[in-house]
Amino acid sequence: MRLPPLDSPQWNSTFRAFAWGMAATSATILSAVLFVTYIGIGALAHAAQFSMLWAILATVLVWAGPAQIILITTLASGASIVQSAIAVTMTAVRLFPMVVAVLPMMRNEQTKRRHLVLVAHFTAVTLWVECYRFLPHVPREQRVAFIHGLGCGLMTIGLTATIIGYELAANLSQNLAAAILLLTPLAFLFSTARNSRTLADGLSLVLGLVFYPVASLMNSGLDILVSGVVAGTIAYGVHKWRDES
Amino acid sequence: VSDFIGDWHALVVLVLAGVIPNQLWRMLGLWLGAELDEGSDLLMWVKAVATAILAGVIAQILVQPPGALAGVPAALRYGALAAGTVAFLLTRRSIFAGVACGEIFMLAGRWWLG
Numbered sequence: 608m609r610l611p612p613l614d615s616p617q618w619n620s621t622f623r624a625f626a627w628g629m630a631a632t633s634a635t636i637l638s639a640v641l642f643v644t645y646i647g648i649g650a651l652a653h654a655a656q657f658s659m660l661w662a663i664l665a666t667v668l669v670w671a672g673p674a675q676i677i678l679i680t681t682l683a684s685g686a687s688i689v690q691s692a693i694a695v696t697m698t699a700v701r702l703f704p705m706v707v708a709v710l711p712m713m714r715n716e717q718t719k720r721r722h723l724v725l726v727a728h729f730t731a732v733t734l735w736v737e738c739y740r741f742l743p744h745v746p747r748e749q750r751v752a753f754i755h756g757l758g759c760g761l762m763t764i765g766l767t768a769t770i771i772g773y774e775l776a777a778n779l780s781q782n783l784a785a786a787i788l789l790l791t792p793l794a795f796l797f798s799t800a801r802n803s804r805t806l807a808d809g810l811s812l813v814l815g816l817v818f819y820p821v822a823s824l825m826n827s828g829l830d831i832l833v834s835g836v837v838a839g840t841i842a843y844g845v846h847k848w849r850d851e852s
Numbered sequence: 853v854s855d856f857i858g859d860w861h862a863l864v865v866l867v868l869a870g871v872i873p874n875q876l877w878r879m880l881g882l883w884l885g886a887e888l889d890e891g892s893d894l895l896m897w898v899k900a901v902a903t904a905i906l907a908g909v910i911a912q913i914l915v916q917p918p919g920a921l922a923g924v925p926a927a928l929r930y931g932a933l934a935a936g937t938v939a940f941l942l943t944r945r946s947i948f949a950g951v952a953c954g955e956i957f958m959l960a961g962r963w964w965l966g
Contacts, residue, residue: 636947651919658858661866668871673909676918678870688869696873701909704902706881708895720882727882728875732906782962784920789932789958790951792910796933797940797950799906811900815907820915822908831908838908839901846896 608634610744624749628756631741637733638764640794643787644672645765649772650779651676655683659773666769670762671731672791673698700832705735712742713750722751729758732795739802807846814838924958925965932958 610627611617618624632638645666652662657679669675674695681691706727713726737757745753779787796812803809815838822834857863913921914929921929936954943949 636951640951657862658856660857661862664863665866665870668866669874671874674870674874678866680918682865682869688865691865691869692873695870696876698909699874699877701877701902701905702874703877703881704898704905706878707885708899708902710882710885711895723882727878730878730881735902779920781920781923782959785924785962786955786959788913788917788919788921789924789929789955792913793932793936793951793954794947795906796910797936797945797947799903800940801945801947803903807896807900808903811903812907815904816911818904819908819911823912823915831905831912834908835901835905838904839897842904843897843900846900847893 610741613744613746618746618749621749621752624745624752625756625759627745628753628758629760631737631753631757632760632764635737635740636794637736637798638761640790641733641761642764642768643790645768646772646775647784647787648672648675648679649769650775651679651772652769653773655679659770662769662773663766666765667762670728670765671699671702697832701732701835702730705732706730709735709738712738713747713754715747717748718751725758726751726754729754729762733761734758736795736798736802805846806849807842810845811839811842814842924962928958928961928965931961 608631610631617627648666649662652665657665665675665678669678677694677698678691681694686694709730710723710726713723734754734757738754741753741757742750796816799812800809803812815835818834818838819830822830822837825833914933917924917929932954935957936950939953940946940950
């Protein structure tokens with residue numbers, strides 16, 4: 608899909624910008640991955656005997672695949688509310704840098720913090736990756752409307768998949784279920800690699816992949832955070848050092 | 853209708869254990885991040901860490917696989933990643949080629965191993 612050029616009169620309408628954002632969801636393999644991921648989450652919710660409304664609200668209000676998977680599996684295995692909350696919040700820490708990185712791309716002089724609440728809510732890995740791809744082709748003053756459209760589009764896909772997955776529940780063969788679970792790492796790896804432009808981008812991806820298995824040996828419950836902070840800091844340091852020398 | 857809504861207690865648990873611990877970080881990002889400049893050093897570091905955390909989640913799914921993926925031998929999981937990477941690089945960074953090749957490798961391996 609090609610967006611209109613930056614100086615096109617099409618961008619004068621906020622509604623059009625929203626519609627282009629919705630349409631952009633059809634131009635990415637990540638929409639397909641999101642769909643399949645949420646099929647899995649819907650099926651998982653059914654298997655854990657949560658209601659359809661619960662599954663729907665989880666997708667709309669949490670809107671983060673890993674958090675939802677962990678919430679369902681911990682609660683289903685009898686964890687307390689506090690234990691589940693801690694596990695969920697661990698996976699959600701990654702949303703903080705994503706929101707911090709995404710917001711400056713769409714701010715201008717008129718933007719108030721309340722205009723960005725919905726953008727922050729929509730921010731998850733898919734939207735984060737897509738922002739880097741699409742936003743350079745969207746005029747700055749229409750970026751919030753564009754992202755509202757993109758976010759609504761992605762959430763519609765996720766919600767539809769949750770409902771379908773819930774209804775399909777547990778009727779998948781072992782091979783098909785494994786293939787669905789494998790889609791997530793492959794698609795996220797290659798889409799992030801494709802969007803890597805600087806040395807820091809590529810290095811943090813590779814080091815993050817390599818460091819996690821090492822950090823997981825500590826079995827601290829903070830493994831993802833530890834490997835991420837270490838790998839990201841090294842990548843950033845190397846990038847800075849190369850810049851200066 | 854009651855089947856659809858289910859137990860209201862479970863919905864309260866959803867908010868307490870799922871929605872609040874998750875949204876906390878987004879709203880912190882909104883609150884603290886608004887002052888940051890796009891090209892700032894702090895932001896570059898934060899972005900590098902976010903990328904590395906995502907890479908960690910990718911590795912986690914392959915190293916400690918959930919559900920049905922746990923039934924796939926480790927060699928096939930890592931092999932799928934390697935096969936996908938080769939296809940991705942050969943096709944000048946096609947996401948689709950990488951994903952398709954990785955999936956085919958894993959499914960073909962399962963079929964071949966019986």
